Amino acid sequence: NGGGGEQPSRALAKRGGGRKRQREHPFIVTEAGEVVRGKNNGLDYLFHLYKFLTQVQKIAKKRGEKCPTKMTNKVFRYAKEEGANHINKPKMRHYVHCYALRCLDEERSNALRRECKLRGQNIGAWMQACYRSVVEITAPRGWDIDAIFGEHPQLSVWYVPTKLRQLCHAERNNATASSSASGGKGTAA
Amino acid sequence: NGGGGEQPSRALAKRGGGRKRQREHPFIVTEAGEVVRGKNNGLDYLFHLYKFLTQVQKIAKKRGEKCPTKMTNKVFRYAKEEGANHINKPKMRHYVHCYALRCLDEERSNALRRECKLRGQNIGAWMQACYRSVVEITAPRGWDIDAIFGEHPQLSVWYVPTKLRQLCHAERNNATASSSASGGKGTAA
DNA sequence: AGAAGGACCAGTGGTCCGTA
């Protein structure tokens, strides 16, 4: 379980009070399997979305309509229609690379969460650390993040986050520059 | 081969005359390999676009930018910038299913062109006939046109034409209905 | 009439920034 416990928050449930819809509680850094206020945390939400995509695909196929292969606006809309009010596009996109780390190397993902929690770091710091870990993982494959996303079933349905792609690209350029500077056989400048 | 001869029309070339840009000559039905006014015909244009896509992909990859896998607006724009004034999106999309027939069964495509030409049919009639042929080809695969496009390298870069998908869907429904009506083992109604 | 293609439009991918 990717970042916490069981069910979506119901902070928004009792509308009888006439109050505005409450925001979800902010995510916090947790260890694997740890429950937070009896609800899920970030990574679980991303896994949930995979199921919503599958539903949307099944419906489209049955109707003979164009069938989405990615996490499109249509899928987010469907999730919301199905009552998943805790899911929204900007938030989910914000954490996709954390989900990627978890998909690509679960042990490493768990270790990083434990470490960040011990240090008392906030979600933002953990999220930043996830970028570094994913970039390292892509190194043996020439930092080809598109290929790595594409080959993993759970990951291939997500658009590669812009920032992650930029980081991988920068790292590849660094490596090429230094290997050619040191007389290596990298691509010429 | 794909529908005519050698080079794009130069009807638009001499702008010295101060005239407006001329339209391309309308496509006409040709046999495989037949030259028309010393220029290409429809199917060749589609094959050309594959090369433009490859270029766009190479540039995007080098820059570490998002890399298109399909024939997007970006590719059409690139083709135009490279001077391919004879290519435009609505025209090319109009003939994608004809290109598909050619990719999937070249002999059959050639035979159909010969037949339509003999009958003196116009481009529109040939185009309609192409729909029927492609739908027939998809039958053994359960009319799954998306799968068939996806598996063919040349074809997978094109969005499945809406009308073609609808025709395949209708045909599948027909088959299901009649097989269940006749006591076959199709999906129940 | 038959066909080429400029130009439009609804809904997308992407994410900023006013909000709590």
Add this chain to the structure above:
DNA sequence: AGAAGGACCAGTGGTCCGTA
């Protein structure tokens, strides 16, 4: 301050319809 998410925007997929 740190984070959730409504709402916006440039550029897309799709194709109509005024044009030649």
